[in-house]
Amino acid sequence: MGNLVGIGSNLINYWVDKDVHYISIVLEAENRETCYALSERIIEMCV
Numbered sequence: 001m002g003n004l005v006g007i008g009s010n011l012i013n014y015w016v017d018k019d020v021h022y023i024s025i026v027l028e029a030e031n032r033e034t035c036y037a038l039s040e041r042i043i044e045m046c047v
Contacts (some may be wrong), residue, residue: 007027007028008027008028008029008030008031008035009026009028009029009030009031009032009034009035010025010026010027010028010029010035011024011025011026011029011035011036012024012025012026013025013039013042013043015043017046017047022043022046022047024039024042024043024046026038026039026042
């Protein structure tokens with residue numbers, strides 16, 4: 001999780017499920033909570 005001034009919250013997730021590798025990237029989220037929520041939705045759509 002990173003937060004750069006003027007860019008917002010960013011998060012890169014990597015996970016493995018049943019030998020399939022996934023990566024999700026969230027950029028410029030309004031805040032940390034939104035960033036985590038978006039990342040969770042991406043994970044739910046993939047698995």
